[in-house]
Amino acid sequence: MKVSLFVTCLVDQLWTSIGMSSVQVLRRVGCEVEFDQRQTCCAQPAFNTGYLNEARQVAKRFISIFEESDAEAIVSPSGSCTAMVRHYRELFADDPQWLQRAQSVAAKTHELSAFLIHVLKVKDVGACWQGRLTWHDACHGLRDLNVRSEPRTLIRSVRGAEFVELEHADACCGFGGTFSVKYPEISVAILDQKIEAIERAGVEAVVSGDASCLMQIGGRLSRKKSKVRVMHLAELLASRATDFQG
Amino acid sequence: MSTLKRNSKAREAILGSIRSHLAASVPHDTRELALHQVDVSTVSDSDRVEFGHKAPAGTSLIDRFKRNLEAVGGHCFIAPDEAGTARALTGIISDLQKTNFRAQRIAISDLPVVEKLMYLTDLEIEELTVTPNASDIFGFDVGITTAQAAIAETGTLVLDSAHERHRLVSLVPPVHIAIVDASRIYNTLAEALALLRTGKEISPTVTFVTGPSRTADIELTLTIGVHGPQEVYVIVRGA
């Protein structure tokens, strides 16, 4: 199957190994991966802050680029960005033509774990990673896309990994986009509750499906000089060696 | 006079505001429909209530009522007949007399059956008054009433003020004893609501009572008996 990778601006600039790992995993399970160099952002920052005109411009661009692709699916290693594409229709309520185009693109866009499980019907991507880890449910992936069992199924087939369910795995990490810098004290207060749960879980790594959550959680763990690492699901699934270099 | 005028002005203003804002919403509603497959569901007919005393298979309504009442801290006694009810009442009150609840000044509702039951108990008490008024009711230890119906799924008593003068007697004294006919126990809340709606108009005041009064306002710790009764006893009669 041919897929078009929607890598997201965050991964593109700040966490390229998530992108590389996603490509590796998709290829390993037999996909041909295309990457359209013209892509930039899904418009989430503008949409969430209320700048709807700006969001609409950037959304139209996204739609125009991806609707040209002959790939059968658009796959992204981000629940929130995938959810954003699903929300595009709210930007085009007044424009039936763009609404239609937005719906078509949205219908083909999938978050990585949901794509593996539901479209490719793959549970085991041949990964191995030694150690104790846990999973943080990123809010948009969980509540907008209903992604909950898929990452857990994929993680459970990683050889050598001991999976521990995190207390309140579905509690927000406090990122919330611009919220994290508009209300940093509240953001960190919420984050610390997540950190405490992670520490109590006694794991070596916390895995999630969204780079934004990983930045938030990882940023606090490293500030606290914690030994716990953060890892994206794609990075976990791409690992073959016992010693993963994130 | 001017109050009435002012109020009809306010009425027209509010209704007018509602109408104009609803009208303004129409184009947005249309767009919203285009965005989603809006489920314009209405209350499903499958919830239409059937009258009757059906209980889940294997459990009697009385058992279910008793279990649910006890789960919220109420006490339930079952009596086959009037004599049995009187005996239960005697037991309850004489036990209470040994406690701080005293149970010496008893207030009863105006239904003759309650007064009759009290005579059958032949208890030693200081005072028995039928529906004390608002200024006197605060001095009583126990209030005894009947209940017009009960709800099994929640352990609830249905007190209908049109049938019995029990509003204050069931509320003010720290102990409330209620007698309810086994045949008046309904399975669900929906059935009880339907019962209240049948026939003529709804009574001016209907109260659902589920166990004793409670609060968790202090540190979320449960305390029983705030403004309403601290103890609720229900005698199911004619089972």
Add this chain to the structure above:
Amino acid sequence: MNHFSSETFRENAKAALADSHLRGALKHATSLFGERRREAAAGLPNWEDLRNQARAIKDEVLLHLDQYLEEFVRNAESRGAQVHWARDGAEANAIICALARERQARIIVKSKSMTTEETHLNSTLEAVGMQVVETDLGEYIIQLAEETPSHIIAPAIHKTRGQIAELFTSELGMPPTDDLVQLTNTARTTLRDRFAAADVGISGVNFGVAETGTIVIVENEGNIRLTTSLPRMHVAVMGIEKLVPRFADLDVFLKLLPRSGTGQRLTAYQSFITGTKREATDEGPEELHIVLLDNGRSRMLAHPVTRQSLACIRCGACLNACPVYQQIGGHAYGSVYQGPIGAVITPQLIGIEKTSQLPYASSLCGACREVCPVKIDIPRLLLHLRGEITARSRRSIRERLLFKVWAKVMMSPSLYRMSAVAGRIIQRIVPISRAWTSGRDLRPIESRSFRDQFVQKGDDPKRRDGRGVPPLQNTP
């Protein structure tokens, strides 16, 4: 004193975060409420159906609110109730004041009513010399403390048992004790005097039934029954959105409200009041006055996204589920309605000028939407309000410029590339956003972006870069 304003939300929040007592109380309360709600909902296998039904009923009422209100009033009046219409809080207060004066009321007992807090009724009555006594234990406590509620259904959860005990000792002369039973008894005894002496009882309304003109009020303590049974006049204040069409509809809401609010199957008491007593000798008040309050509610009908705010049944579940509320509590919102529902209702009731911070004080996690018994899409509402705020130029020039630049960059691959290059340089010389780095380490922009690596690895790129690529069809 803790009368905060929503204009100082950020400062309020900071103060709350620094209050370790408060944070402990909030953690305890919200997790307990949350657990109980979860269990109670799990106990009903058709929970999702009930939510859908409840929302459908509310949508039906709101879409025809004028008709249902007229039906309600007609039926209530035919049973002896006197109905008053109040366009805003001041009008409601004036009506109630006049009624109390007619009665020459000196003592007024009140049961918990958010609507009367919204209109600041108490201070209006007190200003004309009446004594107003809150009878709900939590409300009574904060009234004594001269504070405002910090949670919709548990107004005093920010106070510890010790603080309450001290309060009772100093205000009521209670001998010092920490014992809960003693505390409750003190309140009970003190308040019983007030009930006995009260001339007027004021309550809120949980549901008004259009079909019968009935008002329904739910409680656990018994103070509502006392407030509405003993005094000779009962005044019930009801927001115009509180209607349900039919008596039978109450079943759905009586299943959802207690479970969502406190995790109970049913609260201890539900009072169904329809008009006034039939005989003068019957028990109960001589007069029933229902005050219908608009105060900005009718405006919310103008858009489907905002109209859903009016479906709220004031259960408080969203507060307990909200990661922001869990950290800062209710006072920080500086308004009567707090937490997620407060963040969307308050700007609509009061206007966005004074409340523009509130819709941004959310990570948009969606936990509120998940627990709302009537399925209000609060995140969508927050975004809608954010859109209003930017459209009305309520954001800083700097931010507006920032997003204009952002859009330009995101529209052009070459600008995007350049901004990444610039970013890599800037991050080395300028300390980035203190707002982030005060608590968290910041991940640096990588020296080579993904798209450069992808190309360089010699994989077969479909389109290499922005240059030399045919223009997009249907360019925006």
